[in-house]
Amino acid sequence: ELKVEQNPLFLSMQEGKNYTIYCNYSTTSDRLYWYRQDPGKSLESLFVLLSNGAVKQEGRLMASLDTKARLSTLHITAAVHDLSATYFCAVLKNFGNEKLTFGTGTRLTIIP
Amino acid sequence: DARVTQTPRHKVTEMGQEVTMRCQPILGHNTVFWYRQTMMQGLELLAYFRNRAPLDDSGMPKDRFSAEMPDATLATLKIQPSEPRDSAVYFCASGIVETQYFGPGTRLLVL
Numbered sequence: 001e002l003k004v005e006q007n008p009l010f011l012s013m014q015e016g017k018n019y020t021i022y023c024n025y026s027t028t029s030d031r032l033y034w035y036r037q038d039p040g041k042s043l044e045s046l047f048v049l050l051s052n053g054a055v056k057q058e059g060r061l062m063a064s065l066d067t068k069a070r071l072s073t074l075h076i077t078a079a080v081h082d083l084s085a086t087y088f089c090a091v092l093k094n095f096g097n098e099k100l101t102f103g104t105g106t107r108l109t110i111i112p
Numbered sequence: 113d114a115r116v117t118q119t120p121r122h123k124v125t126e127m128g129q130e131v132t133m134r135c136q137p138i139l140g141h142n143t144v145f146w147y148r149q150t151m152m153q154g155l156e157l158l159a160y161f162r163n164r165a166p167l168d169d170s171g172m173p174k175d176r177f178s179a180e181m182p183d184a185t186l187a188t189l190k191i192q193p194s195e196p197r198d199s200a201v202y203f204c205a206s207g208i209v210e211t212q213y214f215g216p217g218t219r220l221l222v223l
Contacts, residue, residue, distance in 0.1 A: 031210065042203065043214040050210065088155065098143050098207060099168060102155040 002027050004091050006103035014111050016078050021106045023072040023089035031092035032072045033100065034063050036085045043088065047074075076108070084110045114138045116206050116215035124221045130192040133218045136185055137206030144187045145205040145212060146172075146179055155203075161187065194222045 003026040013019050023032070031050055035043040047056045049065035049072060056063050060083065062075045072089055086107045090100040117136045125131055137144050146158040159169035159179040169179060176195070181187045191198055199222050205212040 033211070035214075042216050045211050045213065048210045097168070098145075098162070098212075099157055099160065100212065101157075104154055
């Protein structure tokens with residue numbers, strides 16, 4: 001059974017600081033997704049990482065994938081309040097089967 | 113701006129009642145997913161369809177839940193009879209190739 005773990009579960013950080021959220025998964029997969037969810041809202045797709053070594057950046061967020069280590073990271077640079085949300089990683093179980101297994105989520109709070 | 117739509121957005125019902133949730137996927141997307149989100153269990157996949165055919169509903173309690181896709185513009189998730197433990201936010205998502213796009217969700221409260 002595929003397991004996806006994120007840490008930390010909760011993260012409170014000051015504006016302007018850098019931090020990293022980690023996503024570990026238990027079985028081989030070459031596709032990893034990052035989503036953002038604001039309180040009471042839906043999930044918004046941030047990144048799709050398709051291969052080992054993939055790196056994608058959007059604004060202050062950068063995601064990377066190491067399939068050998070079964071690890072993805074979401075790095076936040078110079079955090080701003082607007083980035084406060086819950087971030088989920090999700091792993092595609094296997095090709096030809098579009099089922100995603102989601103991590104527990106990381107609730108990020110940016111403090112002024 | 114194409115979006116997944118869901119109705120109703122909120123539903124309060126009493127235990128034992130039937131609940132039907134509807135989803136209109138983004139036009140052209142060939143996969144549709146139903147998820148349930150709770151504080152305790154997080155995001156769980158209930159069922160999914162590809163080209164309207166059900167591919168996997170292993171995450172769904174079979175005795176009370178059913179999911180259908182009568183046409184390409186409508187997916188339904190039905191609970192009969194509903195129970196308090198079904199209280200959750202139910203998301204529909206549609207996708208094509210790699211990415212799933214989530215609807216706004218139906219917030220269900222079963223009393």
